Amino acid sequence: MPSATQASTTASGYPYKLAPLPYDYGALEPYIDAETMKLHHDKHHQAYVDNLNKALEKYPDLQKKSPEQLLRDLKQIPEDTRAAVRGNGGGHVNHTMFWEIMKPKGGGEPAGPIAAAIRTNFGSFDAFKTQFNEAGTRRFGSGWVWLVSNPGGKLEIVSTANQDSPITDGKYPILGNDVWEHAYYLKYQNRRADYLSAWWNTLNWDEINRRFQKASTGL
Structure with a gap:
């Protein structure tokens, strides 16, 4: 069982590793069920x-980069492995963020700098939640819906296909929701809108504020 206190972080050294969840599998009940969390995280x-890791086996220079750096410099990745790095590097970075921006007994109204920025x-x-949920509902097939900070600092709601990351487009993801079916289908079946609405009850606004402040400093 993952530790309820160990924070999940994206490893920068090759071979990359999956960190434990920062809470127990069932900690986000009733909004996200334990079986979904096990499959989503562990599988x-x-x-x-x-x-x-497999995509970078024959590229020792690329192994020195963090997954975020790989996504930021995707055009510099050799063509024979670029698609694999894009999909799997994105999947690693996206999910690492996903676990961290949720917590047990989360949700509620945002506070701090992110609250003012949203207003x-x-x-x-x-109004933000409505627009975010609509973007997630409209995403055809698999993908993500994000709140990102543009290079100029303006906040924007975007969605991406599959495991594409906003980082590749020079945008910093402050929060994002996974709308692949594996993220919700065991509990919500085809009711993606219900999942999107329930998900707000899991959010870790302290972590989201940390990410917002990181975006603000240009890191």
Whole structure:
């Protein structure tokens, strides 16, 4: 069972490793069920890590980079392994963030700098949630919906296909929700909108504020 206190971080050294969840599998009940968390973390995320390591086996120079650096410099990746790095590196980075921005007994109204930024950019938290959920519902097939910071610092809601990361487009993901079916189908079946609505009850606003402040400093 993963430790409830050990924080999940993206490893920068090759071979990349899957960190434990920062809470127990069932800690996000009733919004995300324990069986989904086991499969999502232990099987799906682990597969992205394993496949990323395999994609870089014959590229020792690339092994020195963090997964985020690989995604940021994707055009510099050799063509024969670029698609594998894009999909599996994205899957690793996206999911690492995903576990960290949720917590037991989370949710509620945001506070701190991110709350003010949401009001400035979207008018209100409720308006932001509505736009975010609509973007997630409209994403055809597998993908993610994000709140990102653009290079100029403006916040924007975007969605990406498959495991594509906003990092590749020069945008910093502050929070994001996984709308692949494996993220919700055991509990919600085809009701993606219900999953999107319930997910707000899991959010870790302290971590989201940390990510927002990191984006603000240009790191």
